[in-house]
Amino acid sequence: MTKVARSRTAKFQAPASFPGSASAFSGRLRRLFERCWSEATSYNAAHWTRENAAYGQCAVTALVVQDLLGGQLVCGEGAQGSHYWNLLPEIGELDLTRTQFPDAYAFFDVQIADRAYVLSFPDTQKRYSILNDAIKNLLLSQPWYRNSPHASRSQVSAAASI
Numbered sequence: 001m002t003k004v005a006r007s008r009t010a011k012f013q014a015p016a017s018f019p020g021s022a023s024a025f026s027g028r029l030r031r032l033f034e035r036c037w038s039e040a041t042s043y044n045a046a047h048w049t050r051e052n053a054a055y056g057q058c059a060v061t062a063l064v065v066q067d068l069l070g071g072q073l074v075c076g077e078g079a080q081g082s083h084y085w086n087l088l089p090e091i092g093e094l095d096l097t098r099t100q101f102p103d104a105y106a107f108f109d110v111q112i113a114d115r116a117y118v119l120s121f122p123d124t125q126k127r128y129s130i131l132n133d134a135i136k137n138l139l140l141s142q143p144w145y146r147n148s149p150h151a152s153r154s155q156v157s158a159a160a161s162i
Helices: 022-036 058-069 122-140 153-160
Strands: 072-078 081-088 092-094 108-113
Touching (some): 022 058, 058 072, 058 122
Antiparallel strands (some): 072 081, 081 092
C-alpha cells in the first residue's frame, strides 16, 4: 500500500451532472447507502443496528463508491481496526461511513488500499455484491442519476423494465 497524507481540507465537489452543492450530493449519496445498508452488508451483523447503519459498512461502501465515481480506496487503522473510505479525483476525500465512530476517533497509518486485496476475502465479496446490486437498483430509480453520464444505457433500460 502507498502511504497517503490524510487531509480534511480536501474539498468535495459534486459531479457536474448533479444539481446542487457538494454537501447536498454527499448527503443524498449517504442517504441512498443508508437505505441499502443492512445486517447482510455489515462486517459484524451481530452489532449492526438501524440506528448506527454505517457500522461495519466501510469496505463494501468504499468499493461501491469507487465503482460509481472512480478514484482510490484509502485505509487507515484505528483502535477498532481498519477503516476504508474514498479519495476521488478533483473531489477529495469521501467517507460515507465515518459516522460509525465517535467524532474524535483518529486513524493512523493511512494508505492507499489495493482493491484486489480488499476483495480477496470471500465474506467481503459477498457483502460487496449485495450492496452493489442494491445501490445500483436504487440509483437507477433516481431521475438525477438516470440522466447522468454515470448511468449506462443498458442499466437504465434494465431499471425501466423492473
